[in-house]
Amino acid sequence: xxxxxxxxxxxxxxxxxxxxxxxxxxxxxxxxxxxxxxxxxxxxxxxxxxxxxxxxxxxxxxxxxxxxxxxxxxxxxxxxxxxxxxxxxxxxxxxxxxxxxxxxxxxxxxxxxxxxxxxxxxxxxxxxxxxxxxxxxxxxxxxxxxxxxxxxxxxxxxxxxxxxxxxxxxxxxxxxxxxxxxxxxxxxxxxxxxxxxxxxxxxxxxxxxxxxxxxxxxxxxxxxxxxxxxxxxxxxxxxxxxxxxxxxxxxxxxxxxxxxxxxxxxxxxxxxxxxxxxxxxxxxxxxxxxxxxxxxxxxxxxxxxxxxxxxxxxxxxxxxxxxxxxxxxxxxxxxxxx
Ligand SMILES: Nc1nc2c(ncn2[C@@H]2O[C@H](COP(=O)(O)OP(=O)(O)O)[C@@H](O)[C@H]2O)c(=O)[nH]1
Ligand SMILES: [Mg+2]
Numbered sequence: 001x002x003x004x005x006x007x008x009x010x011x012x013x014x015x016x017x018x019x020x021x022x023x024x025x026x027x028x029x030x031x032x033x034x035x036x037x038x039x040x041x042x043x044x045x046x047x048x049x050x051x052x053x054x055x056x057x058x059x060x061x062x063x064x065x066x067x068x069x070x071x072x073x074x075x076x077x078x079x080x081x082x083x084x085x086x087x088x089x090x091x092x093x094x095x096x097x098x099x100x101x102x103x104x105x106x107x108x109x110x111x112x113x114x115x116x117x118x119x120x121x122x123x124x125x126x127x128x129x130x131x132x133x134x135x136x137x138x139x140x141x142x143x144x145x146x147x148x149x150x151x152x153x154x155x156x157x158x159x160x161x162x163x164x165x166x167x168x169x170x171x172x173x174x175x176x177x178x179x180x181x182x183x184x185x186x187x188x189x190x191x192x193x194x195x196x197x198x199x200x201x202x203x204x205x206x207x208x209x210x211x212x213x214x215x216x217x218x219x220x221x222x223x224x225x226x227x228x229x230x231x232x233x234x235x236x237x238x239x240x241x242x243x244x245x246x247x248x249x250x251x252x253x254x255x256x257x258x259x260x261x262x263x264x265x266x267x268x269x270x271x272x273x274x275x276x277x278x279x280x281x282x283x284x285x286x287x288x289x290x291x292x293x294x295x296x297x298x299x300x301x302x303x304x305x306x307x308x309x310x311x312x313x314x315x316x317x318x319x320x321x322x323x324x325x326x327x328x329x330x331x332x333x334x335x336x337x338x
Pocket of ligand 1: 254
């Protein structure tokens with residue numbers, strides 16, 4: 001079935017990402033789109049994700065239709081600095097997670113290609129066998145709050161509605177920004193590399209405490225064991241945690257080494273969370289963040305138009321020349337809103 005969504009035109013957006021501008025989508029087309037997603041049609045999934053990533057009001061309408069079929073997937077966040085091996089690790093995790101019976105979807109919030117030539121060619125397994133039945137999508141990292149794409153939670157819902165029950169989310173973390181990945185993922189895997197430098201510095205920057213599982217990838221290089229010791233000591237500085245004690249595991253993603261153990265830790269953390277009630281707490285936070293970012297988006301658009309209404313081009317000119325004070329006007333506007 002082909003969907004007749006009125007896509008007006010497409011343009012090459014920032015970083016060469018194709019952006020579709022959609023005028024108001026009618027309710028019939030949205031029903032058809034939702035139906036296509038529920039049937040797992042790849043084209044419908046792609047369109048629905050483009051829609052929910054956009055700022056069209058219709059994105060909330062499609063989410064309303066899909067909602068009853070969402071909320072069941074396990075969301076696995078893979079974060080870490082660019083080049084740490086997240087994509088290679090993701091590629092290695094996929095067949096193992098499939099073997100456990102999961103239907104896997106991948107969302108990559110990465111300005112670079114999610115599966116670089118290096119990551120694929122460095123591997124023996126044929127591309128098609130591994131990725132068969134896996135839906136992979138890159139999301140723009142622009143329009144983000146704290147470095148995390150607002151497109152992630154609604155894109156997760158689209159994939160859930162389409163029947164995917166494990167969503168891998170690859171995000172480039174940089175410093176404090178990684179903190180937010182908890183708002184979209186049930187389990188966070190932080191990928192480090194031996195040459196990442198001083199563990200203590202990273203701890204101080206607040207980069208490191210957020211993970212549920214630590215991976216020291218590129219363990220074929222020098223310093224991995226040393227780094228594990230440093231990291232273990234650093235994590236235990238504040239005493240042993242009462243609940244989950246985050247494991248630190250070594251991998252060589254390009255050779256697939258250590259990945260089976262990583263999968264076991266992932267399953268363990270999932271079970272631990274379900275039993276301890278941590279899962280529920282985290283999902284409450286995720287839901288709040290999802291709704292907050294949708295509201296934030298709308299208010300941001302309103303802020304732009306209110307600013308234009310209050311301050312015309314001429315007003316701005318005279319403010320700039322000192323002929324007018326903008327703040328009394330703003331004060332009045334704020335008072336009328338209270
Ligand atoms: N030596 C070594 N290189 C690796 C390993 N894992 C990944 N790489 C390489 O590191 C580079 C970056 O990997 P990629 O998965 O694209 O990193 P990402 O930016 O974190 O997604 C690629 O050239 C990989 O082949 C590993 O275990 N050992
Ligand atoms: Mg990558």
